[in-house]
Amino acid sequence: MAHLRGFCSKMRGTGGKDELLIAYFGQSLSGSALEWYTRQDPSRWYTWDDLAQTFAGHFQYNIEIVTDRLTLLKLEKKPGESFREFGFCWREQAERVDPPMREGEMVDYFLQTLEPIYFGHLVTSVGKYFNEVVKMGGMIEEGLKSNKILSYSEIKPTTQAIQSGAGGALGKKKREDVATVETGT
Numbered sequence: 001m002a003h004l005r006g007f008c009s010k011m012r013g014t015g016g017k018d019e020l021l022i023a024y025f026g027q028s029l030s031g032s033a034l035e036w037y038t039r040q041d042p043s044r045w046y047t048w049d050d051l052a053q054t055f056a057g058h059f060q061y062n063i064e065i066v067t068d069r070l071t072l073l074k075l076e077k078k079p080g081e082s083f084r085e086f087g088f089c090w091r092e093q094a095e096r097v098d099p100p101m102r103e104g105e106m107v108d109y110f111l112q113t114l115e116p117i118y119f120g121h122l123v124t125s126v127g128k129y130f131n132e133v134v135k136m137g138g139m140i141e142e143g144l145k146s147n148k149i150l151s152y153s154e155i156k157p158t159t160q161a162i163q164s165g166a167g168g169a170l171g172k173k174k175r176e177d178v179a180t181v182e183t184g185t
Contacts, residue, residue, distance in 0.1 A: 067096060067097050069101075072113070108125075117140070118140055
């Protein structure tokens with residue numbers, strides 16, 4: 001519907017002539033909409049309304065398949081996607097939820113989709129604005145890349161060795177290393 005409104009707005013100078021609207025509509029399309037259009041028989045459209053109704057009817061599923069809260073919880077950051085990119089894509093989907101989400105609710109749901117390292121650092125951001133959370137997530141991402149923040153997967157083997165009671169000097173050395181990491185000294 002938005003595409004149809006935008007197209008009509010651009011074509012306002014045609015005086016609403018059906019032939020011109022029909023003739024130029026295909027040039028306004030791309031992707032799956034263009035593929036759909038090229039498979040149609042234009043002779044069955046006698047008026048602009050015929051074409052517009054056929055187009056809207058075919059793409060009605062875009063309106064009917066509305067993102068819900070459960071769908072948002074299943075979204076994951078893709079490999080190679082920056083935290084910031086993921087945050088913007090997630091927010092874009094969250095804007096489609098009906099009924100609309102409040103800012104605080106968005107932050108709560110967003111935090112639940114994050115990997116443990118991000119969740120652990122951002123859980124205290126409940127009550128902040130979504131954009132602030134994304135900014136902090138980007139800073140955490142940079143900290144992980146520059147080794148200023150250690151990921152859990154890097155310290156997990158050491159922690160497991162200590163918990164399993166690995167004895168001797170090696171176990172003592174690992175415990176000292178973990179103590180150093182934990183205290184930051």
